[in-house]
Amino acid sequence: MRLFSYAILGLWVLAVVAGYLFQLDPNTINLNVILQGPTTQYWFGADDLGRDILARVLSGVEMSVLVACIVTIVTMIFGVLVGMLAGFYGGRVDSVLMQVTDIFLAFPGILLAIAFAAVLGPGLGNLILALSLTGWVSYARLTRGQTISLRSRQHVLAAESLGAGVPRLLFRHILPLMTSVLVVEAAYSLASVMIAEASLSFLGLGIQAPDASWGAMLRDAVRFMLVAPHYVLIVGACLMSLILAINLAGDYLRDKLDVKREME
Amino acid sequence: MKVLNTIWLTCLAVCLLVLCACNRSDANQQLKQTVPIRFALAQMPLNLDPRYATDAASERVNRLIYQSLVDFDATSNPVPKLATWLMVSPREYHFSLKQPLANFHHHKPLTAYDVKATYDSIITLKDSPQTSEYSNISSIQVKNETLVIFQLKQPDTHFASKLIIGILPKDDIEKKHDFTHHPIGSGPLAFEHWQNKLALKRVRDGQLILFTEVKDPTVRVLKLLRGETDLLQGDLQPELVSYLQTKPDITVKTVAGVNFSYLGLNMQDPLLRQRKVRMAIAHAIDRQSIIDKVMLKSTRAAGAILPPEHYTNAGVALPAYAYNPGLSKQLLLEAGVQLPLKLVYKTSTDAQRVRLATILQAQMAKAGMNLEIRSLDWGTFFEEVKKGNFQLFGLTWVGIKTPDIYAKAFGSQQFPPNGFNRGHYADAELDAMLLAEDWPAVTARIQAQLPYIPLWYEAQFAAFDKNITNYAPKPDGNWDDLATIKRSATISNHAH
Numbered sequence: 001m002r003l004f005s006y007a008i009l010g011l012w013v014l015a016v017v018a019g020y021l022f023q024l025d026p027n028t029i030n031l032n033v034i035l036q037g038p039t040t041q042y043w044f045g046a047d048d049l050g051r052d053i054l055a056r057v058l059s060g061v062e063m064s065v066l067v068a069c070i071v072t073i074v075t076m077i078f079g080v081l082v083g084m085l086a087g088f089y090g091g092r093v094d095s096v097l098m099q100v101t102d103i104f105l106a107f108p109g110i111l112l113a114i115a116f117a118a119v120l121g122p123g124l125g126n127l128i129l130a131l132s133l134t135g136w137v138s139y140a141r142l143t144r145g146q147t148i149s150l151r152s153r154q155h156v157l158a159a160e161s162l163g164a165g166v167p168r169l170l171f172r173h174i175l176p177l178m179t180s181v182l183v184v185e186a187a188y189s190l191a192s193v194m195i196a197e198a199s200l201s202f203l204g205l206g207i208q209a210p211d212a213s214w215g216a217m218l219r220d221a222v223r224f225m226l227v228a229p230h231y232v233l234i235v236g237a238c239l240m241s242l243i244l245a246i247n248l249a250g251d252y253l254r255d256k257l258d259v260k261r262e263m264e
Numbered sequence: 265m266k267v268l269n270t271i272w273l274t275c276l277a278v279c280l281l282v283l284c285a286c287n288r289s290d291a292n293q294q295l296k297q298t299v300p301i302r303f304a305l306a307q308m309p310l311n312l313d314p315r316y317a318t319d320a321a322s323e324r325v326n327r328l329i330y331q332s333l334v335d336f337d338a339t340s341n342p343v344p345k346l347a348t349w350l351m352v353s354p355r356e357y358h359f360s361l362k363q364p365l366a367n368f369h370h371h372k373p374l375t376a377y378d379v380k381a382t383y384d385s386i387i388t389l390k391d392s393p394q395t396s397e398y399s400n401i402s403s404i405q406v407k408n409e410t411l412v413i414f415q416l417k418q419p420d421t422h423f424a425s426k427l428i429i430g431i432l433p434k435d436d437i438e439k440k441h442d443f444t445h446h447p448i449g450s451g452p453l454a455f456e457h458w459q460n461k462l463a464l465k466r467v468r469d470g471q472l473i474l475f476t477e478v479k480d481p482t483v484r485v486l487k488l489l490r491g492e493t494d495l496l497q498g499d500l501q502p503e504l505v506s507y508l509q510t511k512p513d514i515t516v517k518t519v520a521g522v523n524f525s526y527l528g529l530n531m532q533d534p535l536l537r538q539r540k541v542r543m544a545i546a547h548a549i550d551r552q553s554i555i556d557k558v559m560l561k562s563t564r565a566a567g568a569i570l571p572p573e574h575y576t577n578a579g580v581a582l583p584a585y586a587y588n589p590g591l592s593k594q595l596l597l598e599a600g601v602q603l604p605l606k607l608v609y610k611t612s613t614d615a616q617r618v619r620l621a622t623i624l625q626a627q628m629a630k631a632g633m634n635l636e637i638r639s640l641d642w643g644t645f646f647e648e649v650k651k652g653n654f655q656l657f658g659l660t661w662v663g664i665k666t667p668d669i670y671a672k673a674f675g676s677q678q679f680p681p682n683g684f685n686r687g688h689y690a691d692a693e694l695d696a697m698l699l700a701e702d703w704p705a706v707t708a709r710i711q712a713q714l715p716y717i718p719l720w721y722e723a724q725f726a727a728f729d730k731n732i733t734n735y736a737p738k739p740d741g742n743w744d745d746l747a748t749i750k751r752s753a754t755i756s757n758h759a760h
Binding site: 027204210219222227228 | 481485486501504507554557558613621622623626
């Protein structure tokens with residue numbers, strides 16, 4: 001399974017590179033091939049505007065990965081900051097920050113993202129903002145727990161007694177020790193953000209036409225399910241394979257970075 | 265004696281057989297009528313009070329529940345429905361109700377008093393969208409049960425064609441009856457009930473017609489194929505209509521439409537104010553290719569708001585602007601525009617509208633135009649259009665019959681909220697033509713000046729179970745044939 005996940009991820013990277021090399025245009029409209037099935041010219045067939053589905057799938061994966069990476073980085077930075085401050089200071093700071101976190105956690109993440117996206121309006125920038133506004137809470141919770149346990153470690157106390165300031169303690173003595181946990185969390189987060197992006201685009205709140213997005217493609221494909229089943233099957237299979245591969249890779253990454261399991 | 269007995273017995277047997285056959289036929293007929301005909305709609309009617317209804321579904325159902333004084337023929341000329349009329353002067357109209365008088369569904373006769381009460385109530389209502397349409401009425405007098413006189417403030421030679429609101433019973437208007445949810449009219453279909461489904465019963469034979477809302481087009485098609493609905497009309501992608509045409513159990517009928525789709529332009533925009541830029545946009549669109557590939561086959565390219573068969577056009581179709589991206593570019597350069605010309609196009613989130621917008625974007629790119637698409641939910645989009653907050657927008661005029669649409673849409677005194685001149689087009693020459701009611705000159709002027717970019721008259725279709733007969737779609741998308749629709753064959757069990 002590990003090889004499978006790496007192979008799928010590798011295949012996607014290769015496909016995106018090949019898309020660039022062959023200069024596949026995801027937005028070229030050809031009304032003569034509307035909803036045509038796979039052919040030698042259009043390997044994945046054509047969509048409802050006669051655009052090459054393969055080119056759009058590749059463009060969609062770029063967009064999806066771009067959104068996922070930006071959202072993951074932004075949410076990780078913000079969530080880690082909140083979690084470290086709460087865990088380090090404890091008391092009132094911890095109480096206030098965690099109550100805010102709990103309020104965000106009380107809503108289903110995707111529902112909150114839909115609400116933000118609906119208020120902010122559709123578009124790439126607003127999509128990233130909406131997903132970032134809801135995605136930081138898991139990092140905050142995780143980091144807080146880690147910080148509380150690391151806060152009382154000997155090396156931290158030693159650095160503190162030597163006069164190290166809070167930023168130094170947090171970023172030089174605590175953060176490096178929780179990197180592996182955060183990397184694993186980020187791997188899972190990538191997959192969940194990609195699904196969330198696809199969901200919002202499916203609802204018309206994400207990436208706007210003519211830019212390609214898997215969610216928007218799925219929405220279009222569903223409308224033509226009866227006359228062009230290849231469209232929905234291909235886009236669905238692409239989304240499933242990439243998410244599965246990322247999740248499997250996350251599992252292996254977790255196992256690899258888990259010290260206890262390695263010792264076993 | 266024995267022979268006589270045999271003859272008697274044979275006669276008796278034949279009589280019994282005939283009786284049985286009659287009973288079975290009657291029972292089958294009764295069954296056909298009691299089993300409802302189910303009509304799947306993309307959106308349910310919102311208001312069954314004709315004084316308030318504005319959405320297409322409500323207006324189409326209201327045409328079946330109520331009757332108006334006037335209707336239109338195939339060339340959109342006004343024709344008598346409940347009443348004939350006499351224009352005594354452009355300020356005075358006499359309407360005589362036809363004999364025998366029509367009856368309301370609560371069995372009271374429809375008289376001139378009901379006509380007066382209906383129009384009096386529309387004029388006095390503060391929240392009715394129809395009130396401004398009848399603000400020219402000075403007084404309504406009832407001479408007797410069948411004669412009603414309309415006096416106008418300003419002369420209007422087209423006044424008769426405006427009396428198309430369904431007539432309501434006077435006593436129920438006075439009682440402030442809730443027509444929105446419990447309509448009482450005199451049309452071919454009477455209201456039965458409205459919970460999740462709207463049920464109407466045909467007055468003539470008791471045939472029940474059920475309207476159900478199925479928003480998703482694919483689900484509507486599947487329901488028709490599985491026999492869970494009997495009829496659907498409009499709001500389907502052309503590909504799904506073609507798909508239904510391949511199914512042996514489904515009948516699909518199409519008809520050339522009259523609803524006019526267009527691109528609206530903001531004349532306050534410094535670029536779009538230039539005629540050459542508007543002409544460049546008109547030449548940048550390949551209408552025929554769009555019609556051939558992503559629309560129903562009977563769709564026609566449009567040259568004017570009113571279709572060629574309208575009486576003002578006398579069967580002459582104004583030609584649509586030819587697709588010529590090279591000429592478009594040249595016109596833009598002549599107008600001093602720096603290429604690419606950036607334009608923002610607003611449309612609704614309807615999938616087919618976004619699809620068409622994307623095709624327009626690709627076609628206009630070849631003519632040196634960079635079209636940015638902004639798809640907004642219907643409410644926001646329509647508000648933006650009404651406020652004049654747009655550069656380009658795409659809309660369709662539905663059910664337009666009278667030529668006064670030209671004055672309302674392009675008259676320089678008809679900026680919102682007074683009229684529909686949302687692009688703020690002002691043309692003194694056109695105003696003079698409108699005043700003179702010189703319709704050929706008006707249409708030619710509008711086509712030359714292009715305050716709208718005409719696109720097409722979208723075809724209409726209806727798809728129904730093969731057991732359904734006496735139904736055909738109408739050019740304006742009305743559902744008038746529900747007054748005559750029938751089940752032709754014995755009802756199968758699986759479908760019901």
